[in-house]
Amino acid sequence: MEQEERRLGTDLAPVIAQLVKERRPSLFLFGATSMGRDLAPAVAAYCDTGCAADLCDLARDDAGNFLQIAPAFGGRMMATVITPLMRPVIATVRPGVFEQRNSHPAGGDVETVRLNHYRARARILKETTPPPCEIGLSSAKVVVAGGAGVRDDTGWEMIKLLARRLNGAVGATRSAVDEGRVPQEAMIGSSGRSIRPDLYIAIGISGDIHHMTGVREAGLIVAVNIDASAPIFSQADYGIVGDYHTILPAWLQALQTEQC
C-alpha cells in the first residue's frame, strides 16, 4: 500500500472483505500488528466469520479444524480456539513466534490486487517514529535482559555491557520498563514482545509466566538470580544462584580474557 493511502484498519476492512467474498479462502492470516489487530477482526465482522487474536501457534487436528493457540489471562494461560463452521478462519499471528525462513522452498505466487475505491472516514495527519534501538531485539541472536531483581544502575550498566560484548540486544521485564530502566520497546512478555534468540540471559528475573511466555522459543535460557526458589530456574537450561554484582563482573572479565 502506498504511503499516502495509509488508512485505519476499520476503513480498509470492507474492501478486504469484498476480496474475501470473491476469493473465498479457507484461512486468512494477518500479522498481529496494530493495523492487523484492527483490520482482521473488522474483516471477520463483515464476513460474519470467526477471528482469533495474537496466535502463538497454529496446528490442525484430525477433524481438519485449525487449532488457533493464543495467550489468555494476560499470558498466564494459553487458549486453543477453533472456528468449526464459518470460513475463512481468520486470525492474527504474534510477531516473532514463528521462524523466519530466508529461502522460499516451493511455489506460491505474489499477486497484486487492485482494491476498489472506498471512503476513508479517518485521516492520518501525521506519523512520528522515535529513533530505533541500536540492535533490533527481534533479530538479535543473543539477548541479555534484566528484571525487578536488578535494583541499581550498576546492574543495568553491566547488563548493557554484557549485551554489547556478546553482540546482543538488551531486553527487560514489565517491572523494569515501568521503573524506566529501559524503553517500552525492550519489554519482553505477553504484553510486550515475543523473541526467539539463540541465547537468552535473564538477570534478576523471577520467571513469571507473562514474561517467560515471550521467550518460549529461545534456543538456550540462562538465569542468574539470588533467590534459589525463583520459578525461573525450572524454566532455564542453566542457572546460577548468586548475586549479579559478583556474577556479571566475573562473566565480563572472562569474556575480556577470551578476547585477548
Add this chain to the structure above:
Amino acid sequence: MRSLNMVVCVKAVPDPKRKWDTLVDPKTHTLVRKVTDQIINPLDRSALFAAVDIKRQYGGRITVLSMGPATVTANLKEALASGADRAFLLCDQHLAGSDTLATSYALGLAVKKTSPDFGLILCGASSLDGGTAQVGPQLAVQLGLTCISNVLSVEIEESLIVARTAMEHSYLKVEALMPLLLTVTSNISRPRPPTLPDIVNARGKNVQLLSAEDIGAQVEKTGVSGSPTRTVNLFIPDTRRKAVLINESPSQAVEILMENLAKSGKQLT
C-alpha cells in the same frame, strides 16, 4: 456543539490479584465468576474516566453499557458513582458464551436501543482476560463506524475528533468526524475511586437490565450459536527446561557456564 452523548462499554473481569487458574471451569473452559472476584476491566475504567473528563469540558451524557451475569450490577453501580449518568446491563442466558463477534452484535443493538443519538463510543483497547482487542473494531463494524484504536489522548472540536494513538513502532495523529468509536490506552485518563459525595449522588441512579428480546436480538446471532469461534482448551503453557544449576564460586560458575554454552554448538560470541 450539540450535546455530546457518549457510550462507554465496560466488561467485568476476574481480579488479577486472584489466582486465575482456579477460576476456570475445566469442562466448559469458561470463567467461574464470583462477584467478589470481579473488577471493571482496567482499560474500560480508563475509558470511563476519559468520558468523565470529556463531559467536564464539553458537557454531554455518559451511558455505561456492559454484558454479563447479574453480578455485574455491582460493577456498574461503581461506574455510576464514578460519573456515568446511566448504566445498562445486558443480562440474558441467551447471551452467555459469546465470542467477540456475538458480543459486538449484542452491544451494537444495545447502543442503538439505549443511545441512538450517540456521538462517541469509548472502550478499553483490550480486556485482562480475553485480551483479543477485537470488540472495539467489531462493534464499530456493527454500527457502521470507524474505530480509532489505542488512543493516548483526544482533542474535540465541534464534531471533529483528533486522536493521538500508539502503533507498535510509532505514534499517529488521526482525525475523524463523529459519530466515532475509540479504544483507549491507560494514558487517556487517571481513574480514581469514587468519593463519598459521588456515591451519595449516584444513589438515585439504577442499573437497568436488558434482555436479548429488549434489544431485538436474533437468538441465533447471540451466545454460543452466534459465536463462530469456540475455545476448546485452556491450559497453562509448559515452559520447563533442563534446569541445570551451577553451584560454584562466581568465576568458577561463569567458566562452567561458558564451557556449556560453547559445547551447545551455537555461535554465541
